[in-house]
Amino acid sequence: MCRLFALTSRDPVSPMLAIDALNVMKEGHDGSGVGLYLSGLGGPFEKLKECPILSGIFTEAGLNRVSEYMSARGFEADYSAMYTPEGMPPVGTPRRGTYAAMAYKMPPEWNALSKDERGQRLVQVRLDLRAEGEKTGDIMVFSFWPDTIMIKEVGDPLAIGEYLQLGREELYARHILAQGRQNTNYAINLYACHPFFIEGVGTMTNGENTAFIPIKEYLQSRGVTGYQGYQSDSEVFTHIAHFTTKKLGLDISAYKHIITPMNDDEMADHPDRELLSNLKKSCRKLIIDGPNCVIGCLDDGSMFMAQDRKKLRPGVVGGNPEIGMYAFSSEICGLNAAIPERDRSKDFQPMHLDTAIVRPDCREVVQCSQKDQLALQR
Structure with a gap:
């Protein structure tokens, strides 16, 4: 258990x-x-x-790809809490990269969307980034939500x-x-x-x-x-x-x-x-x-x-x-x-x-x- x-x-x-x-x-x-x-x-x-927060684990290349993806879709980075461990990881824990929580301002055109439509789009962004990361292993996304x-x-x-x-x-x-x-x-x-x-x-x-x-x-x-x-x-x-x-x-x-x-x-x-x-x-x-x-x-x-x-x-x-x-x-x-x-x-x-x-x-x-x-x- x-x-x-x-x-x-x-x-x-x-x-x-x-x-x-x-x-x-x-x-x-x-x-x-x-x-x-x-x-x-x-x-x-x-x-x-009101800002959706993208949380997950990223390599340096993964962070660059996320930045390009979000910018191309009109998201503006507002605040980021990032941590890249420098010491040895605990026994059994892989060394991965940067653990990040990145808040974004939503695209201005989203203001005209209903709450449900915005929610569905935020979920789709998370799914898209997860799928992209599963191809290369440099992006893991656990949530994208305010x-x-x-x-x-x-x-x-x-x-x-x-x-x-x-x-x-x-x-x-x-x-x-x-x-x-x-x-x-x-x-x-x-x-x-x-x-x-x-x-x-x-x-x-x-x-x-x-x-x-x-x-x-x-x-x-x-x-x-x-x-x-x-x-x-x-x-x-x-x-x-x-x-x-x-x-x-x-x-x-x-x-x-x-x-x-x-x-x-x-x-x-x-x-x-x-x-x-x-x-x-x-x-x-x-x-x-x-x-x-x-x-x-x-x-x-x-x-x-x-x-x-x-x-x-x-x-x-x-x-x-x-x-x-x-x-x-x-x-x-x-x-x-x-x-x-x-x-x-x-x-x-x-x-x-x-x-x-x-x-x-x-x-x-x-x-x-x-x-x-x-x-x-x-």
Whole structure:
């Protein structure tokens, strides 16, 4: 198994808080890799909320090609956070080049586009650059979206955190997803490293998805830009969350009605029985088979945890509203390390019908049950 840790805070904090929590849970993961999703950025990026940020790993030639590509399409570079390690990499970590997060002003003609059209174009830019990089190996792109940075690497999470100096203030963020393990179901590939991301939605998963093939095929049939790649069977969880909130227009509390719908007996007296029955039928190919624990973050800064019906992957949520910080963790010890001063009696471990949500104000853990009336809009 791998281990997951997520942190949401009213004020920007260092990603190393999440890395340290993963290190506390080290007996539960193999130390083979780390992936980070950062949003609600602080530092220099806080003033660039509308600028999409291209994050990834690049050789010198790759950076030149990216610069040419972006310039030819009307993007103007605004600010860059780049780091090229000089020392020896940790054991098992390749020497790659420059780890970069580059913010761009969008082409002026994009101002006339709708929000959805701009989003699709940003996704297409990421896909184009990824495809270009896969030809030569000098460009790896993990995200291209406003207020978002993603970092992925092979190696022990703590050693990678120190190697890449992830405690730099320019990487401080209010919302952090961190997973400690490389992909082990398929070949080692940074594109298979959690978390995964599309259009403001990021998720990571502890478990395995044995229903991967039918889910992937259904998503690919939706005609949505970005429903592709799938180097990991867990990437579909991100796309299902995106489909639920962006395409179906539902609140994330409805996510479990898509991935783990109730049986007919459980729905018999539900106030939304007819709607839920129709959702179950129309989205039946998105039903997952576990065990899985999913932690994710939405573009509004809401963070959530949900599990499948088998409930065989641990997960706990807790925090302190006085300091404005909550954490989602695979183990209590990770939560204790990050937020030791909290009312532990209010820690919540979601069961098979539950979704735990912390909104960006970081005031409480909202506990949603599939038995509750459905939220029709976000």
